[in-house]
Amino acid sequence: MNETQSPTAASAAPTVRPSRGRGLEPLVPWIIAAIVTAGLYFGRSVLVPITLAILLSFLLAPIVAAFRRARLARTPAVVLALLLSLSAMVVTGAVIASQAATLTKDAPAYAERIAERVAKVRGDVQQHFGFLLKEKDGGGGDRAATRARLQGERAAAPKRGGGAVPVEIREAPMTAMQEVELIVLPALAPIETALIVLIVTIFILFQKEDLRDRLIRLMGTADLHRTTLALDDGAKRLSRYFLSQFIVNCGFGAIIWIGLFLLGVPSPGLWGILSGLLRFVPYVGVLIAAIGPLALAAAIDPGWGMLLSVGLLFVLVEPLIGYAIEPFLYGRSTGLSPVSVVVAALFWTWIWGPLGLVLAMPLTLMLVVLGRHIPAFAMFEILLGDRPALSPAETLYQRALAGHVDEAVDQADDLLEAMPLASYYDDVVLGALRLAAADRDRGVVEREAMHGVADTIMQVLASIDAHLARGVDEAGTAGCLCIPGRGPFDLVVASMTVSLLRRDNLAARLRPREDRAGSGSDDMMLDRADLVCLLGLFDARAARRIRPLFADVEARSGAGAVIIGVQRVAGDPSNEPGMIVHDDLAGVRAAAAAVLAGAGPVAVPV
Structure with a gap:
């Protein structure tokens, strides 16, 4: 997929500093x-x-x-x-x-009829589309001529070793004991497995609480209440899911049994039971179960009516159960991502064969449930679960860091369908900016890369404004003047504030960074403003750096108040005397709306 990348982000991406090697530690997992x-x-x-x-x-x-x-x-x-x-x-x-x-x-007769049906279909295909096959083969007679020539050469070749006497080696007939072993031993393996399963199941059901207590002790008793609730909740969820799935699959098999019986397909009970069992296999189980009935329908009916009826039976019943009954019983999602279901099916089939394919879904679901409640298994929930691996703020930061504007815009469109714009700005965009600022403070990302992140997010904001523009014309009116600071993310914060104020039908404008303080256009905007917002991601050090600008704006503007932007770290109480830094854009928005509505100047603590 071709993706739009910010030029600044593309040039700044290589400046991310890699971590130093730690020997064999990365290989331990x-x-x-x-x-x-x-x-x-x-x-x-x-x-x-x-x-x-x-x-x-x-x-x-x-x-x-x-x-x-x-x-x-x-x-x-x-x-x-x-x-x-x-x-x-x-x-x-x-x-x-x-x-x-x-x-x-009746299997030999059915096999013969199926072979006749296949030969008939092949003949019809050759009759109607034979010209295509001839063109592909380069002429229909070439293969026959080549085959006849090779057979003639083999017949004309002299036979070697004409005087050799063929010798036939025959095995000694089996004894009665060997015949018994040949019949009994293969039958003992499934019986042995069934007995082991039965015995272990009895012990688990009788010792359920004791096994749970031992598992809690194994995981540690530091948080006994939370661990107990997690295990009980996970066990109940798994039990309900397995029982519901078992009932649904039994119902599916019963419907297929009845339908095949009414259609006249031989051995409908066999195919109904196999359909119910194979439905435990995700995606391909029902397709495999339909092969047998379709083949028998083709063998019995000389026409196509029974074959089409059997296919229609599976096509109608499976979506009805999968998309109507199952969501009603245990939700619309099993908690597994589609990719993880396929990968788990391949893995367990490779490990345990066909039985692993049947057990793939329950085993994977059990691992995901354990991962959601027990920290030691969290990796399974991250890898196999359907929950997003990254938070929305982390996702936006990753897209911006890579310069993937298209993916960031798609994420914004999806999130804005379920959350208001103000929440998206505060929780997602502001969260992403704080993550980037934290990386910059730790020294893992260069300042140039931060400019690339800001440029990508600005393109996302421009795309959002293009869809959600309210058409407020603030020209020639008094209102709020938003001035970005000098940091790489300050322009993003100022742009979001202007967008929110305009959506509240308040006059707000953004002073471009090109307009220098003291210029004619800058003085004109300050004179018209009822409120000045000095915006950016600020901490105590940044607030000290902008104090001269703060004092200059406060002295030259006719505004009733000057509001400072948002905190670089959420919940940081540190502020410069005489200035206040809000925790989020909602605070800036509320204070600005109060001033512009005539509630008086904003109280600024000293």
């Missing part, structure tokens, strides 16, 4: 990440069952809580919740097994 990734990969046989147990406990926690509210003890509540989950798993497995067995019997 990467080393830790590599160790954790290796542990997740090589320990997947143990970590996958534990992760499934944790997610299952989150799913069953609301059910256990509901039984407890019905005055059941903990043990009966946990047992009933587990029996419900096991019953659902057994029923689901039985349906999948029966439907898959029925489908397997």
Whole structure:
């Protein structure tokens, strides 16, 4: 994207001083990440069952809580919740097994019909668009001629080793024990995983409070109240989300089951259950679930009616649930950025295979929730969450420092849709200027770069004024004269003050820096002004530097008061005797409006 850059900012950007090297310290996070990734990969046989147990406990926690509210003890509540989950798993497995067995019997016939349909479609494509294929291949007969020539050369070539006797090596037949091992051992792996998940889930549900207390002790007990509230809130949010998503996906699978049954697609229960399970996979899960029913529809119906009906079923049901039912149940956002969902799906699939793809969304959401409440996990909320990584003021400062005017204007347009102009000036622009001033005070940025930042922000203000101009004509009228100081950001502060006063239908004008003190035009503006605002980002040192200008303006103007600008550091109480520096533009605006409305001069503390 071509972006408009401020010439001053572009020339000043290289003056940012880089920090000195700190040896291997920057590599420590990467080393830790590599160790954790290796542990997740090589320990997947143990970590996958534990992760499934944790997610299952989150799913069953609301059910256990509901039984407890019905005055059941903990043990009966946990047992009933587990029996419900096991019953659902057994029923689901039985349906999948029966439907898959029925489908397997007719699978060869379906495969043959699909191959015939594909061949027919290919023939139709060649019939209607064959001229394109011929032009692309450079002639349809060239390949056939080349293939025939090569086959003739192979047939005419003399055979080597004509007297060799072929030898066939056959393996010894398997014993009964080997056949049992070949059948039983693969079936034991999922059963073993299911038993581990079940046992760990039971312990988590029974020892929920004890595990929470141990986690609090591990994180430290310095702020026990806050940590307890954070963990309870995070656990409740995760439980509600997982239960809501499980119910929604079950409903999606039931609708697909009923729809495919009415359309006459074989084994509708199998495809309905798979659709509900695959919907846990973000973005591509529903697409993968639709492949099987679409293929069967193409195999059964010689026409295109059933195929189009199945496709329309998925196209209508998924947006209805995704954009209407899910936002109603658990909000419009899962708290994850779209990029993080894709990256997390790729990462967990690489680490744990297809099961990692199913678990990617719940695991990522769990990490983000922990990051929002626990400082030790804050990096996950920053990297994976949907909240902005920088505050609005920090974002504006970064755009201005890089000279990206277009991005800064786009940010202003977005923010002004939700906040008034005065708040944007005080909270965002003034905040960005104070960040830049703090960097300048620390010596990490040269003064030339600050001029580039000010120039970029001035272009943003000009763009805002072009959209929000109120058309106040202050020529020939008495009003407020705003004089910028000598600092790089003082002109920005003065421009914002003029814009705010004009939006209040008050006459205000900005004295350009080109008009020197003592000139004829400057004296004329001072004579007409009812109020003079000496504006900029000031601290005690800057206020001392502008004291001569302050005294000169106060002596030569006919204004009832002279108001000084805003503080360089928010909340800094330091002021020069006889001058007051306001905390924000709202203070300058209120004082100026009071004077121009005839409330009398502003009291200036000594």
